[in-house]
Amino acid sequence: xxxxxxxWSALAxxxxxxxxxxxxxxxxxxxxxxxxxxxxxxxxxxTFLGCPALEVMRDRMTTEIEALGAEAEVEVVLDxxxxxxxxxxxxxxxxRAAGFAPPAPRExxxxxxxxxxxxxxxxxxxxxxxxTLENIFGPTPCRSIRYCTSCRQPFEQFKxx
Amino acid sequence: MNELLLAIADDELxxxxxxxxxxxIAPVLEEDVAFSSIAQNEIGHARAIYQLLADDGDAxxxxxxxxxxxxxxSPLVELRFVxxxxxxxxxxxxxxxxxxxxxxxxxxxxxxxxxGLAAKVDREEAYHRMHAEMWLDRLRDEPRFAEALDELxxxxxxxxxxxxxxxLADRFGLAVGDAIERSSHADEWPALWEEMTMVRRxxxxxxx
Numbered sequence: 001x002x003x004x005x006x007x008w009s010a011l012a013x014x015x016x017x018x019x020x021x022x023x024x025x026x027x028x029x030x031x032x033x034x035x036x037x038x039x040x041x042x043x044x045x046x047t048f049l050g051c052p053a054l055e056v057m058r059d060r061m062t063t064e065i066e067a068l069g070a071e072a073e074v075e076v077v078l079d080x081x082x083x084x085x086x087x088x089x090x091x092x093x094x095x096r097a098a099g100f101a102p103p104a105p106r107e108x109x110x111x112x113x114x115x116x117x118x119x120x121x122x123x124x125x126x127x128x129x130x131x132t133l134e135n136i137f138g139p140t141p142c143r144s145i146r147y148c149t150s151c152r153q154p155f156e157q158f159k160x161x
Numbered sequence: 162m163n164e165l166l167l168a169i170a171d172d173e174l175x176x177x178x179x180x181x182x183x184x185x186i187a188p189v190l191e192e193d194v195a196f197s198s199i200a201q202n203e204i205g206h207a208r209a210i211y212q213l214l215a216d217d218g219d220a221x222x223x224x225x226x227x228x229x230x231x232x233x234x235s236p237l238v239e240l241r242f243v244x245x246x247x248x249x250x251x252x253x254x255x256x257x258x259x260x261x262x263x264x265x266x267x268x269x270x271x272x273x274x275x276x277g278l279a280a281k282v283d284r285e286e287a288y289h290r291m292h293a294e295m296w297l298d299r300l301r302d303e304p305r306f307a308e309a310l311d312e313l314x315x316x317x318x319x320x321x322x323x324x325x326x327x328x329l330a331d332r333f334g335l336a337v338g339d340a341i342e343r344s345s346h347a348d349e350w351p352a353l354w355e356e357m358t359m360v361r362r363x364x365x366x367x368x369x
Binding site: 048051078079110137140 | 277291
């Protein structure tokens with residue numbers, strides 16, 4: 001019979017379909033894994049509700065669990081339990097190393113435009129906080145575009161959710 | 162409650178559709194990206210709410226298999242504005258303000274599934290509100306934008322239930338006045354419905 005640890009290890013091999021430097025476990029979207037005999041139940045929280053990677057992640061999880069010889073049941077949890085705060089320390093470092101600035105910590109209130117315009121976001125290339133907001137939106141819903149005036153490099157900043 | 166949720170899901174689906182009409186033709190590249198992302202988010206919210214309502218059933222059926230008169234969306238989201246940027250932005254500004262008020266109410270719901278989903282949606286909408294705020298700052302003194310706000314105000318009132326209209330009016334310093342309610346549909350609605358539902362009507366149960 002498959003163990004919970006084996007399932008977590010298998011899920012940790014699945015990369016995020018849009019940012020393959022990070023696994024879905026590092027991304028913090030796997031909320032819970034439970035093994036009931038031959039059945040494995042996974043609770044999965046979407047990052048953004050409109051994220052097209054959602055279906056891909058769910059299918060990959062099912063495939064990995066079935067490869068362990070178990071029956072998979074992946075439940076998508078539609079609540080506020082995922083936050084960018086759930087990205088692991090290792091995950092944040094992998095993002096930064098790949099040129100994606102990791103998200104700022106979540107606060108009780110959702111961020112305001114003034115905060116996004118303030119110079120507290122650090123350039124993932126040179127470490128400077130002399131960065132400006134170029135666009136609240138980016139190539140995917142989870143990212144904004146900023147520009148570093150120190151090293152003159154545009155970069156993608158993870159939104160805080 | 163289900164009727165309210167269906168109305169909100171229909172608003173988000175149809176507005177997402179309308180906002181996506183700017184993809185590729187927005188006045189600047191930044192807005193091409195922004196409108197595409199915003200549209201994707203709104204349709205994602207609609208999908209999540211339809212899933213909640215379908216209760217393990219078929220959310221796509223709820224989204225696409227109804228007759229045009231069965232949709233509960235506000236006429237505001239049905240209006241077609243391309244290529245008019247002033248009205249497009251006026252709608253975004255009004256819609257996000259109204260949406261924030263109704264989400265605040267849903268977040269306080271005693272139904273945990275509804276409150277949880279509303280909290281998640283609200284975290285995403287915060288970025289749409291910032292986008293609207295940015296454009297309101299830029300355009301507030303432009304006559305065409307001011308005209309668009311006035312023209313769309315009765316529609317905006319119809320987005321929220323009567324109890325929230327005073328709060329919405331306070332945000333813009335306007336009087337409540339007559340509302341264009343969601344029991345009616347805009348003239349552009351049948352054409353949009355035709356387009357939105359075309360695939361499902363051609364191939365029942367289509368999926369890919």
